Amino acid sequence: MIIPHPLLGPRDASEFVYLGDASLIDRPAPEAGIDAFHDYVYQRDNPAGAHRELWFHEHGDRSWLVVTRNTLTHEILAVELAKDVARRRGRGR
Amino acid sequence: MTYSAWRIFTEGLTGNRGWKRAWRDPEPRSDYEVVIVGAGGHGLASAFCLAKEFGITNVAVLEKGWLGSGNIGRNTTIIRSNYLLPGNEPFYEFSLKLWERLEEDTNYNSMVSQRGIINLFHNDAGRDAARRRGNAMMLAGADAVLLDREGVRAQYPFLDFDNARFPIRGGLYQPRAGTARHDAVAWGYARGADRHGVDIVQNCEVTGFRIEAGRCTGVETTRGTIGAKKVAVCVAGSSSRVMAMAGLRLPIESHVLQAFVSEGLKPVIPGVITYGAGHFYISQSDKGGLVFGGDIDGYNSYAQRGNLPMVEDVCEGGMALMPMIGRAKLLRMWGGVMDMSMDGSPIIDKTPVDGLYFNGGWCYGGFKATPASGWCTAHLLATGAPHPTAAAYRLDRFRSGRVIDETGAGAQPNRH
Numbered sequence: 235m236i237i238p239h240p241l242l243g244p245r246d247a248s249e250f251v252y253l254g255d256a257s258l259i260d261r262p263a264p265e266a267g268i269d270a271f272h273d274y275v276y277q278r279d280n281p282a283g284a285h286r287e288l289w290f291h292e293h294g295d296r297s298w299l300v301v302t303r304n305t306l307t308h309e310i311l312a313v314e315l316a317k318d319v320a321r322r323r324g325r326g327r
Numbered sequence: 328m329t330y331s332a333w334r335i336f337t338e339g340l341t342g343n344r345g346w347k348r349a350w351r352d353p354e355p356r357s358d359y360e361v362v363i364v365g366a367g368g369h370g371l372a373s374a375f376c377l378a379k380e381f382g383i384t385n386v387a388v389l390e391k392g393w394l395g396s397g398n399i400g401r402n403t404t405i406i407r408s409n410y411l412l413p414g415n416e417p418f419y420e421f422s423l424k425l426w427e428r429l430e431e432d433t434n435y436n437s438m439v440s441q442r443g444i445i446n447l448f449h450n451d452a453g454r455d456a457a458r459r460r461g462n463a464m465m466l467a468g469a470d471a472v473l474l475d476r477e478g479v480r481a482q483y484p485f486l487d488f489d490n491a492r493f494p495i496r497g498g499l500y501q502p503r504a505g506t507a508r509h510d511a512v513a514w515g516y517a518r519g520a521d522r523h524g525v526d527i528v529q530n531c532e533v534t535g536f537r538i539e540a541g542r543c544t545g546v547e548t549t550r551g552t553i554g555a556k557k558v559a560v561c562v563a564g565s566s567s568r569v570m571a572m573a574g575l576r577l578p579i580e581s582h583v584l585q586a587f588v589s590e591g592l593k594p595v596i597p598g599v600i601t602y603g604a605g606h607f608y609i610s611q612s613d614k615g616g617l618v619f620g621g622d623i624d625g626y627n628s629y630a631q632r633g634n635l636p637m638v639e640d641v642c643e644g645g646m647a648l649m650p651m652i653g654r655a656k657l658l659r660m661w662g663g664v665m666d667m668s669m670d671g672s673p674i675i676d677k678t679p680v681d682g683l684y685f686n687g688g689w690c691y692g693g694f695k696a697t698p699a700s701g702w703c704t705a706h707l708l709a710t711g712a713p714h715p716t717a718a719a720y721r722l723d724r725f726r727s728g729r730v731i732d733e734t735g736a737g738a739q740p741n742r743h
């Protein structure tokens with residue numbers, strides 16, 4: 235798989251470390267309660283098809299990316315800096 | 328028709344004209360007592376045990392493709408009970424004991440071969456961990472032998488014992504572990520279940536659940552609605568997709584695992600070797616092919632095929648362990664979709680929907696679990712209570728903190 239890095243251009247996926255579903259950006263507030271944290275830590279949609287996921291460019295510029303990838307074909311549909319995604323969602327960084 | 332040596336002899340004398348189909352190809356009926364979704368190893372073993380051990384024969388197994396088309400026909404066939412944790416080890420040892428009598432139970436040659444497995448270690452910490460694991464195994468009634476370097480060398484003189492990074496210091500040996508012919512396990516259970524009256528319906532995809540007032544009363548399929556008092560879902564890599572149709576989210580991610588077979592070679596590897604530090608394991612099939620694999624690719628996938636970096640990684644591991652395989656040609660490689668759970672351990676449990684049961688989260692190790700998984704799923708369906716060896720495999724254990732995390736990796740499925 236080749237991931238088109240928004241800053242560095244096409245990079246081999248083996249330069250990256252995979253974390254999982256991009257919903258991990260939306261960590262619940264500390265007072266959200268046990269159910270919210272249980273769902274955040276353990277439950278996943280795990281779709282067959284388009285999946286938004288976090289990749290870390292460990293052997294590169296060490297930025298986190300949100301990659302939208304088709305889990306049935308491995309085709310990469312969109313790539314954004316996770317920083318931009320988090321800011322859009324009202325996070326400070 | 329019971330299979331026996333006598334039967335082969337008489338058929339041989341009469342032109343082999345008397346053999347019948349191993350199982351029927353029935354039309355689905357409108358109602359069953361139990362419907363099992365997925366004719367992989369676990370679904371078929373569950374149906375077989377329901378009928379044989381618990382006397383419940385009004386059962387259908389519904390399969391979207393052909394039986395054995397999933398992971399049961401894609402794995403590298405290793406059976407073993409060398410787990411560490413109390414939630415796991417008694418279950419896997421129960422499974423190994425059932426493997427030892429599988430062929431008598433099903434009247435089918437599944438080629439169970441107790442050729443032994445060695446997990447290699449490379450330093451003092453590894454030896455301590457192996458000793459502890461071996462003790463945990465023996466406490467659960469399993470067999471374990473701690474081998475030193477010379478003990479490993481006696482079985483596998485051709486390994487690279489003085490590898491600069493991971494010199495081989497010894498291994499944890501389980502003599503009763505081994506391999507079984509994966510397809511023949513599915514076929515044996517299918518034929519056995521069919522002989523007890525279970526309907527195995529192929530080309531019948533479950534497309535929804537009939538849920539009335541919080542109770543599951545049947546399934547929608549591509550061949551019509553089928554009613555059932557109880558429905559058990561055993562669909563491995565498709566777990567999240569199928570359970571989503573009942574409105575449930577799972578602590579599971581689907582990942583691809585690849586496997587490899589070389590051209591046929593003369594017998595050289597007598598048992599199974601796992602080289603955890605090098606992310607590599609290997610055995611040799613009875614046809615002579617070297618059967619080997621390594622880690623999952625590491626990203627969510629439903630593709631049943633992996634990528635080249637993992638091919639390179641596995642082959643590097645093999646070359647580091649046994650340089651002699653460098654000239655063997657790779658014959659085939661393929662992938663299967665793993666239901667990777669959040670703690671690396673499986674789930675056999677009721678669900679919040681009455682009458683709906685779930686079996687899954689088998690990760691890359693569910694083949695060895697097949698006999699016990701079938702037994703414990705049947706036990707849960709028939710008695711309403713978990714089998715003692717599977718009591719820890721609860722769906723809600725992540726909420727209560729009772730996770731069973733063999734690797735200690737946390738809620739990170741691609742690290743288990």
Ligand SMILES: Cc1cc2nc3c(=O)[nH]c(=O)nc-3n(C[C@H](O)[C@H](O)[C@H](O)COP(=O)(O)OP(=O)(O)OC[C@H]3O[C@@H](n4cnc5c(N)ncnc54)[C@H](O)[C@@H]3O)c2cc1C
Pocket residue numbers: 364365366367368369370389390391392393394395396397398399400401402403404405406531532533534561562563564565569584585586620661662663664665689690691692693694695696
């Ligand atoms: C490459 C590889 C190597 C492995 N090596 C080992 C090993 O050495 N040892 C070991 O113990 N384990 C191993 N495993 C793991 C093991 O194969 C699996 O954990 C186990 O087979 C899963 O259970 P199953 O047999 O029931 O799954 P499957 O055979 O996948 O059965 C699930 C069935 O459900 C069906 N299904 C899905 N959705 C639907 C639907 N909507 N309606 C109807 N049917 C449906 C599928 O078609 C499939 O037939 C390996 C797996 C792979 C891929």
